[in-house]
Every structure is written in C-alpha cells, then in structure tokens.
Amino acid sequence: MDESSVVTPPYLAGPLRLLPFRALMLSPARIGDPSSARAFVRPYRDVADRLRRWERTGQVRHDSEPAIYLHEYTAGGITVRGLVGALDLSHRAVTRGERAVFPHEGIHPLQVADLADRMLEMQVNPAPILLVHRGHAAVRGIVEELLETEPDHAFTDRGGQRHRVWAVRGTDQLAALDDALAGSRALIADGHHRYAAYLRLQEEAPGGPGDLGLAMLVDQDDTPLFLGPIHRVLAGTTLDQLESAAARSGATFDRTTEAQAVARLGPDTLAATDGVAWASVHLEVPRNRAAVEVVHEQLVPALPVRPDEVGRHHSVEDALAQVRAGSGVALLLPAPDFDLVLRIVAAGRLLPEKATSFQPKPHLGVLIRSLRDEPVARR
Incomplete structure (x- = not known):
C-alpha cells in the first residue's frame, strides 16, 4: 500500500457499544486554556506522569469508579449533548449491513501511524472522537431522565465554554443504555485519523486497553451540531x-x-x-x-x-x-446536508477530504481516558 495515499478506514461491526471508563478531567481553570496543551506534547512517554503530577496538585481529577458520561457543552450560543464512553473496537464489519460506525472521508496511513504511536507513548486518549447519530427514543429517554437530576460537574471553562457532566454508573442504567445503543449507526463527525489510529492499536494488541477508544456520541436530532462547508x-x-x-x-x-x-x-x-x-x-x-x-x-x-x-x-x-x-x-x-451525508456513506462512498465542518467541538480536557486503567470487561 502507498503510505502517502488516502485510503478508507475499516468499518466497525454492530452492535455499537460504549463502555464505562474512569475519566480524567482537567480542572476548569485549565480547560480551554491553550497552555494546557503542554500536557500532551513531546516527550509523549512522559504524558501519563505529567497528568499524575497535575492530579497530585489538584489540576486533574481521576474518577475512582468507571462510568459513561453525559457531557453537555455550550459554545457560541449552541448547546450540544453527547454520551461519552469507551467505544468497543473489537469487531470489524465484513458486509455493508454489519457496519455501525461510518467514516465520511479517507485517511492518510502515515498520519494514522503517527497518531497511534503517539497515543501508545502517552498511554491516554486525550479527547473523544465525535460521532453523530439519529438517536432512538430509548436513548433520548435515558438522556432526558439524566437531565432532570443535578449534574456531577457544572462549570464555565477558561475559554468560555459552559459544561455540565453527569456520570452514569448504576448497573440498571448502564444495561438500559447498552441495550438502547445496540442498534445505533453513527457517522464520524470529527476524528477520522484518531479513529483509524484506535483501530491500528487494537489490531496490534487485541484483548487489552486498545480494544476500546474514547468517543462522544451526539444525537443530531436532539442537540444538533452545526454542519458547515x-x-x-x-x-x-x-x-x-x-x-x-x-x-x-x-x-x-x-x-x-x-x-x-x-x-x-x-x-x-x-x-x-x-x-x-x-x-x-x-x-x-x-x-x-x-x-x-x-x-x-x-x-x-x-x-x-x-x-x-x-x-x-x-x-x-x-x-x-x-x-x-x-x-x-x-x-x-x-453547506452540506446531514441527511445527504448519511445517504452517501450508506451507499459506501466517501466525500473528498475536508468536505464538512461539524461545530462546535468541546474544549480539550473535559474527559480523558487513561490506557493504564483496567479496561471494563465486555458482556
């Protein structure tokens, strides 16, 4: 394969599954602050230790128990909500009908390899890839129930984004969410190369932390992302x-x-x-x-x-x-039409590179996944 070419990333097979993980969260004063990107720069092998040092000084919070998180953020007058969890990467689709996650543009293998190596050295997924779907009524019902409760975290970050985060840990809630998401099909809105890097890590070391990758799933019918050209x-x-x-x-x-x-x-x-x-x-x-x-x-x-x-x-x-x-x-x-993009990917085609702009995206640091945490067993 020509490593400089643009290729189609693999497709994940259903059911689509988000699994609990123990989130790392930067302090609100660090989220949205450009200087916080220093935590994820070279040497990448030191990133996990840097985050632990920040945790000791109160600049990073590490949840003691795994959860799936509902993350709501508001930026530029647009409010977006998404379920954030560890996406199960362990099954590849063979037929078109098995596909559960749909890329809409190609990827550069060299960039994918670089990102995979970087995440392996850092031992973290720094930010979730962004997935969008048309949520089923059962999924929306679970979200609406969460919205009636007090969030676990509510703050405005250094860059002006407002955030609310709920942790879903109850056994019954997690089981209901797992069942509700099983039939979902999601479009990759942002993070094609990181998605492909997740899959590369999974292929290189199946059965470990690489079987999962951090993802946020947004219901485009509930709190739509703005889709621009x-x-x-x-x-x-x-x-x-x-x-x-x-x-x-x-x-x-x-x-x-x-x-x-x-x-x-x-x-x-x-x-x-x-x-x-x-x-x-x-x-x-x-x-x-x-x-x-x-x-x-x-x-x-x-x-x-x-x-x-x-x-x-x-x-x-x-x-x-x-x-x-x-x-x-x-x-x-x-501006492209969301339904048209869905029809294009369902037909097995990809759009040209950089054809869509889904906005707004959450600031880095709200939810981070450590690869050093024990992965949650899949049912």
Whole structure:
C-alpha cells in the first residue's frame, strides 16, 4: 500500500457499544486554556506522569469508579449533548449491513501511524472522537431522565465554554443504555485519523486497553451540531480558466456581482472570485451526490492548467484572504446536508477530504481516558 495515499478506514461491526471508563478531567481553570496543551506534547512517554503530577496538585481529577458520561457543552450560543464512553473496537464489519460506525472521508496511513504511536507513548486518549447519530427514543429517554437530576460537574471553562457532566454508573442504567445503543449507526463527525489510529492499536494488541477508544456520541436530532462547508482556494487558477473548466464539465458560469453570487449559493451552485471579479457556477449535481464531490471529480479536473494547490478553509473570510493578491480563485461552497451525508456513506462512498465542518467541538480536557486503567470487561 502507498503510505502517502488516502485510503478508507475499516468499518466497525454492530452492535455499537460504549463502555464505562474512569475519566480524567482537567480542572476548569485549565480547560480551554491553550497552555494546557503542554500536557500532551513531546516527550509523549512522559504524558501519563505529567497528568499524575497535575492530579497530585489538584489540576486533574481521576474518577475512582468507571462510568459513561453525559457531557453537555455550550459554545457560541449552541448547546450540544453527547454520551461519552469507551467505544468497543473489537469487531470489524465484513458486509455493508454489519457496519455501525461510518467514516465520511479517507485517511492518510502515515498520519494514522503517527497518531497511534503517539497515543501508545502517552498511554491516554486525550479527547473523544465525535460521532453523530439519529438517536432512538430509548436513548433520548435515558438522556432526558439524566437531565432532570443535578449534574456531577457544572462549570464555565477558561475559554468560555459552559459544561455540565453527569456520570452514569448504576448497573440498571448502564444495561438500559447498552441495550438502547445496540442498534445505533453513527457517522464520524470529527476524528477520522484518531479513529483509524484506535483501530491500528487494537489490531496490534487485541484483548487489552486498545480494544476500546474514547468517543462522544451526539444525537443530531436532539442537540444538533452545526454542519458547515469547507471552502476551496485554487492557487494559481484564474476566473477565465474556471470558466473554461465549467464549459468542459457541463456547469454554467455566470459573471456577476458579489451580492448576486453569494445570494445564489445553494446545493448545486457555488460562488467564485479572484478577489476582484465574481461569478456564479451552477453545477449538474446528480441525485444523492454533493456539490463538493462534483467540484473534485469534474470541475477541478477540467481546468486547462492544474492548480498549484487546492487550499481548504473553514471560513469565507479565510478563503477570501487568500485571493486578495490575485493569486488564485476562491470557491465558496454550500453547506452540506446531514441527511445527504448519511445517504452517501450508506451507499459506501466517501466525500473528498475536508468536505464538512461539524461545530462546535468541546474544549480539550473535559474527559480523558487513561490506557493504564483496567479496561471494563465486555458482556
């Protein structure tokens, strides 16, 4: 296998299972503080000892008993709730019908190997990967019952995010949650490379702590994450070249004003600018496909001159800043539709790299998993 290529990560087989673990939690004054990232830097083999030192000085709390946690956080006016537990990684899907966790973009094997080595040296999962699903009524009922009780932790962190955390430890509650989640199918919203690194560690040492990986499962119907686009900048490309590519690929290219181009932005229409002039690009997007797929599969390959680079930017401002010097063309993409992404992955396809932006994400340090803790036995 070409280690520089983009490949599809393995699929986990159902049932989807989150298992209890003994959470490490940074103190509220450290969560959201950029300096706290120092706990997870080189030499990675010293990370576990650093966290233990912080625990002795009250900067880290380590739960004495394992739990699954309900974590609610609020950032930028958006409140998100997710169940955080140790995801069972021990079963791979053979058929499409067995799949329980769905990646929506490919991964770089070299990056995966680096992350796996780093986690093995650190002996921690520093942050949960982010999974989203459409929660079953039974799952939502358990969450609603928890929300009627006082949280175990409630605080505003150093970066301004508000957090509430409930620990689920009761035998009956855990069994009910296990049963309720069994039929769930989840999409990876954030953490594709960490997910693949989890699987690599599991394959290298099955039967140990690597059989589990830290994950947060968010119900997109209850507290949805905002799903935004990631825009493209075609370095070295001109609007004339983009117009030529549009004609070759069956798209419609219309030079217009900035206001009109932005107003037309939609599921099959892009806005394009070189920093001076603007255009609207209407794509022929087949059913159950996304505009970003057509951009990478048809529009960009049809350019008469290959771009020097295809940049990816989460905000319009960042994308436009790259073309103010006339160094390329910014393509402003429409926000992807969550149901469309689900249909794409269910069909066995992946989106191009960096096609979606799920926001907001929780700050680092609220819930950490130590690989040195004994894994909880699976039923």
